[in-house]
Amino acid sequence: xxxxxxxxxxxxxxxxxxxxxxxxxxxxxxxxxxxxxxxxxxxxxxxxxxxxxxxxxxxxxxxxxxxxxxxxxxxxxxxxxxxxxxxxxxxxxxxxxxxxxxxxxxxxxxxxxxxxxxxxxxxxxxxxxxxxxxxxxxxxxxxxxxxxxxxxxxxxxxxxxxxxxxxxxxxxxxxxxxxxxxxxxxxxxxxxxxxxxxxxxxxxxxxxxxxxxxxxxxxxxxxxxxxxxxxxxxxxxxxxxxxxxxxxxxxxxxxxxxxxxxxxxxxxxxxxxxxxxxxxxxxxxxxxxxxxxxxxxxxxxxxxxxxxxxxxxxxxxxxxxxxxxxxxxxxxxxxxxxxxxxxxxxxxxxxxxxxxxxxxxxxxxxxxxxxxxxxxxxxxxxxxxxxxx
Amino acid sequence: xxxxxxxxxxxxxxxxxxxxxxxxxxxxxxxxxxxxxxxxxxxxxxxxxxxxxxxxxxxxxxxxxxxxxxxxxxxxxxxxxxxxxxxxxxxxxxxxxxxxxxxxxxxxxxxxxxxxxxxxxxxxxxxxxxxxxxxxxxxxxxxxxxxxxxxxxxxxxxxxxxxxxxxxxxxxxxxxxxxxxxxxxxxxxxxxxxxxxxxxxxxxxxxxxxxxxxxxxxxxxxxxxxxxxxxxxxxxxxxxxxxxxxxxxxxxxxxxxxxxxxxxxxxxxxxxxxxxxxxxxxxxxxxxxxxxxxxxxxxxxxxxxxxxxxxxxxxxxxxxxxxxxxxxxxxxxxxxxxxxxxxxxxxxxxxxxxxxxxxxxxxxxxxxxxxxxxxxxxxxxxxxxxxxxxxxxxxxxxxxxxxxxxxxxxxxxxxxxx
Numbered sequence: 001x002x003x004x005x006x007x008x009x010x011x012x013x014x015x016x017x018x019x020x021x022x023x024x025x026x027x028x029x030x031x032x033x034x035x036x037x038x039x040x041x042x043x044x045x046x047x048x049x050x051x052x053x054x055x056x057x058x059x060x061x062x063x064x065x066x067x068x069x070x071x072x073x074x075x076x077x078x079x080x081x082x083x084x085x086x087x088x089x090x091x092x093x094x095x096x097x098x099x100x101x102x103x104x105x106x107x108x109x110x111x112x113x114x115x116x117x118x119x120x121x122x123x124x125x126x127x128x129x130x131x132x133x134x135x136x137x138x139x140x141x142x143x144x145x146x147x148x149x150x151x152x153x154x155x156x157x158x159x160x161x162x163x164x165x166x167x168x169x170x171x172x173x174x175x176x177x178x179x180x181x182x183x184x185x186x187x188x189x190x191x192x193x194x195x196x197x198x199x200x201x202x203x204x205x206x207x208x209x210x211x212x213x214x215x216x217x218x219x220x221x222x223x224x225x226x227x228x229x230x231x232x233x234x235x236x237x238x239x240x241x242x243x244x245x246x247x248x249x250x251x252x253x254x255x256x257x258x259x260x261x262x263x264x265x266x267x268x269x270x271x272x273x274x275x276x277x278x279x280x281x282x283x284x285x286x287x288x289x290x291x292x293x294x295x296x297x298x299x300x301x302x303x304x305x306x307x308x309x310x311x312x313x314x315x316x317x318x319x320x321x322x323x324x325x326x327x328x329x330x331x332x333x334x335x336x337x338x339x340x341x342x343x344x345x346x347x348x349x350x351x352x353x354x355x356x357x358x359x360x361x362x363x364x365x366x367x368x369x370x371x372x373x374x375x376x377x378x379x380x381x382x383x384x385x386x387x388x389x
Numbered sequence: 390x391x392x393x394x395x396x397x398x399x400x401x402x403x404x405x406x407x408x409x410x411x412x413x414x415x416x417x418x419x420x421x422x423x424x425x426x427x428x429x430x431x432x433x434x435x436x437x438x439x440x441x442x443x444x445x446x447x448x449x450x451x452x453x454x455x456x457x458x459x460x461x462x463x464x465x466x467x468x469x470x471x472x473x474x475x476x477x478x479x480x481x482x483x484x485x486x487x488x489x490x491x492x493x494x495x496x497x498x499x500x501x502x503x504x505x506x507x508x509x510x511x512x513x514x515x516x517x518x519x520x521x522x523x524x525x526x527x528x529x530x531x532x533x534x535x536x537x538x539x540x541x542x543x544x545x546x547x548x549x550x551x552x553x554x555x556x557x558x559x560x561x562x563x564x565x566x567x568x569x570x571x572x573x574x575x576x577x578x579x580x581x582x583x584x585x586x587x588x589x590x591x592x593x594x595x596x597x598x599x600x601x602x603x604x605x606x607x608x609x610x611x612x613x614x615x616x617x618x619x620x621x622x623x624x625x626x627x628x629x630x631x632x633x634x635x636x637x638x639x640x641x642x643x644x645x646x647x648x649x650x651x652x653x654x655x656x657x658x659x660x661x662x663x664x665x666x667x668x669x670x671x672x673x674x675x676x677x678x679x680x681x682x683x684x685x686x687x688x689x690x691x692x693x694x695x696x697x698x699x700x701x702x703x704x705x706x707x708x709x710x711x712x713x714x715x716x717x718x719x720x721x722x723x724x725x726x727x728x729x730x731x732x733x734x735x736x737x738x739x740x741x742x743x744x745x746x747x748x749x750x751x752x753x754x755x756x757x758x759x760x761x762x763x764x765x766x767x768x769x770x771x772x773x774x775x776x777x778x779x780x781x782x783x784x785x786x787x788x789x790x791x792x793x794x795x796x797x798x799x800x801x802x803x804x805x806x807x
Contacts, residue, residue, distance in 0.1 A: 037552065037553045038548075038553050038595065038596050039546065039548055039589070039590075039593060039594040039595035039596065040595075042546040042547075042548075042593050042594050042595060043593055045546070046544070046545055046546055046593075049543070049544050050543060053543070071552075072501065072503040072549055072552055073503070073547065073548075073549045073552050075501060076500045076501055076503070076534070076536075076547050076549070077544065077547055079499065079500065079501065080498050080499075080500065080536075080544040080547070081544070083497070083498055083499055084496075084498070084542060084543065084544070087496060087497070087542075113501065147477075182477060184477055317556075317558055317582075318556075318558075318581065318582065319558045319559070319560060319581035319582070320581070322558075322559060322560040322561045322581065322606070323507060323508075323509060323560045323561060325507035325560060328505075328507050328560065
C-alpha cells in the first residue's frame with residue numbers, strides 16, 4: 001500500500017516523505033550527481049547510494065530521472081542503484097512499477113541510456129513489453145532502443161529472405177536500413193540487399209566526406225609533428241605552399257576517398273602523397289550545412305589524429321598502429337549554417353613493421369546516434385587545380 | 390656454481406616471501422583472491438581438485454555468463470566474482486557474484502563504459518581480473534572504469550579513470566589486473582596516452598598516490614611481495630621493474646633491462662623474483678634500495694603469453710610452441726620439458742603437485758610434477774559455441790578448479806553434500 005501511495009505521489013511530481021534520516025530521493029540523487037574527479041565526493045555518494053537503495057522502488061523513478069543530468073561518473077553510480085533496487089525487488093518476488101517504468105521509457109525527453117535501463121528491467125518484469133514498445137522505436141533518439149527496434153525488423157526480413165519471399169524481404173530490409181545506425185546492422189542489411197539486387201551507397205548512408213584537399217608531408221620525426229602547429233592548422237589557404245619534410249615544398253591537392261576493405265571512404269596518404277615515415281599531413285574539406293546543427297566528426301585511423309572544426313580543435317589522440325576502429329575517434333561541435341571548415345591532421349610514426357605502414361583516415365559527419373546529417377562538400381580547390389581544368 | 394649454492398642457502402631463509410600475511414580476516418587461506426591467486430603465484434594448497442573431468446563428469450555446477458571476459462574468477466568467503474562485457478561495442482561492463490557451493494547467481498551490477506572500448510579481437514573490456522579481500526571486490530575494466538562493491542553488491546565507490554585522465558588510450562586493450570597491498574588498491578595504467586600507476590585508498594577510491602610510467606602499452610599485473618619485512622609492489626614494464634611502497638608510491642628499488650615482457654607477469658618466492666624478459670631472469674632483491682642481484686638468465690624459459698609459475702624449488706614456463714619447461718629455480722638449469730596441448734592464453738596453475746594448463750579450446754592438461762613430468766589427464770569441456778574460448782586463467786578454491794569461458798563459468802569439483 002505504501003508503495004502504491006509513493007508512486008501516486010511521484011506520478012504527480014511530489015517527493016516521497018523521507019524514510020531514512022529525512023533524506024528524500026531527489027537530494028540523495030543530487031549528492032551522487034556531485035561526485036567529482038579523482039574520487040571527490042565518493043564518501044558522500046556512497047552513503048547516499050545506500051540510502052537510495054534502502055528506499056527501494058519508491059526511489060526508482062527519481063534515480064532514473066537523475067540520469068538525465070548526470071555526468072558519466074555519476075551516471076554509473078545511479079545505474080548501479082537502479083540495478084540494486086530492481087534486482088532485489090524481483091528476487092523478493094515483489095512487483096516492479098511497470099506502468100511508471102513504461103511511461104518513463106515512452107517519454108523521449110529522458111536520456112536514451114536511462115530509458116534503455118528502465119526498459120531492461122521492465123522487460124524482465126514483463127516480457128511482453130518488448131512487443132508493445134519496440135515496433136514504435138525505429139526512430140528512437142536512444143541508440144540502444146533504436147538498435148533493438150531495428151534488430152526486430154532485420155530478424156523479420158531475414159525470416160522472409162529465408163522463406164524466399166524476396167519482395168517482402170526487400171521492403172523489410174529497406175525499412176530497417178532507413179533506421180539503421182550501427183555499422184554491424186547496416187553492413188548486414190546492405191549485404192542482404194545486394195543479394196536482392198539493390199546496392200546501398202554505404203559512404204552516403206553513413207555520411208562520409210568523400211572529397212578532400214590534402215597537403216603534406218610535414219616533419220614528424222620522433223613524433224614532433226603531433227604537437228607542432230604547421231600553417232594549415234592556423235589557417236587554410238588553398239593557394240599557399242609551405243616548406244615540408246626534408247625541405248620539400250608542399251601544396252594542396254585534391255584527393256578522392258576510396259572504399260577499401262573495411263573502410264568506406266579512406267584517404268590513403270601513402271597513395272595521395274607517397275609513403276613517408278615520421279610525417280604529418282592535413283586534409284581539408286569545406287562543408288555547407290543547411291542549418292546550425294550539432295555534429296559529431298567521427299574518424300577512423302591507425303595513426304595519431306587531430307580534428308578541427310572551424311579552426312577549433314575538437315579531438316586529439318596520439319596513438320599509432322593499435323588498430324582501426326569504426327568511429328573510434330569522435331570530435332563534437334556545432335556546424336553553423338552555411339560554410340564550415342573541417343581539418344584533419346594525421347601523423348605517421350617511424351615503426352618499421354609491415355603492419356605499421358598504413359597512413360590514412362576516414363571521416364564522417366553524424367548526429368549523436370551515428371545517423372548521417374545533411375551537409376554538402378563545397379567544390380573548393382587551389383587555383384592551380386582550377387587552371388588544370 | 391659456488392655463488393649459486395650460497396644463493397640457494399640464502400633463499401631458504403625466505404628473505405622474500407609470498408604475502409600470505411596479506412590475507413584479510415574475510416579471506417580463507419584457500420581462497421583465490423586475485424589474478425593467479427593470493428600472492429599472484431598461481432599455486433594453491435588445495436588437495437582435492439579433480440584430476441579428471443568432462444562436460445558432465447565432476448562438474449559441480451556451471452553458470453551462464455552474459456558476455457566475454459579474459460578475467461579470471463576470484464573466490465572468497467563462499468562467493469565467486471566474475472567480470473564480463475557485453476554490447477556490440479563492448480560498452481556494458483558487468484560484475485557478477487555466484488554462490489561458491491551452488492553456482493546460484495546472487496547479484497549482478499552493470500556499468501557503462503566511460504573509456505575506450507576498442508581492442509584486439511582476441512581480448513575485450515573484461516580482461517583485468519578483479520581482486521577481493523573477502524569483504525569487498527574491486528573490478529577494473531579495460532575501459533579504465535574501476536568499481537568497488539561489497540559482497541552483497543552494494544556499491545562502495547566508482548571511478549572513471551578516463552574521465553579523470555582523458556588521454557588514456559590503448560586500442561589494443563588494457564589487461565593488467567589490480568592488486569591489493571594492505572589498504573591500497575594498486576593498478577598500472579600504462580598505455581599510449583598518460584601512463585601511470587595508481588594507488589587508491591581501497592575504502593574510498595581516492596588517490597593515495599599516482600606515479601608516472603612510460604607511455605607504452607603493457608599488460609603485466611603487479612606483484613605484491615614482502616622484502617626484508619616490508620611489503621612492496623613490483624611494477625613490471627618493458628624497460629624497468631620498479632618496486633614501490635604501497636602506502637606512498639615511493640620507489641624502493643628498480644631494475645632496468647631490455648625486453649622485459651609486457652604480457653606474462655613475474656612471480657616471486659623462495660627468496661627470488663622470476664622475471665619474463667628477453668632472457669628469463671632470476672633476481673634477488675636487496676633491502677638497501679640497490680638494483681637486485683641477477684642470479685641467472687635463461688633463454689630456454691622465455692614464456693609466451695602465460696605467466697611463469699614457481700613451485701617448490703622449480704620454475705615452470707609455457708613457451709610459444711606449447712612446451713612446458715621445468716627448470717631448477719636456483720640456477721635456471723632445465724630439468725625437463727613436455728609438450729602440452731595449446732594454444733594458451735591462460736596461465737597455468739598448480740594444486741597438490743599437479744599443474745593445470747588450460748588451452749583456449751577447452752582442453753586442460755593435468756601434469757603431475759616431479760623429476761619427470763607425467764601427464765595424468767587431458768580434460769575437455771565442450772564450449773557452448775564455436776567461438777566460446779577459454780582464455781582466462783583458472784581459479785582454485787574449495788576443492789574445485791573454476792574455468793571461465795566466453796559464455797560459461799564452470800566449477801569443476803567433486804560433488805559435495807549440501
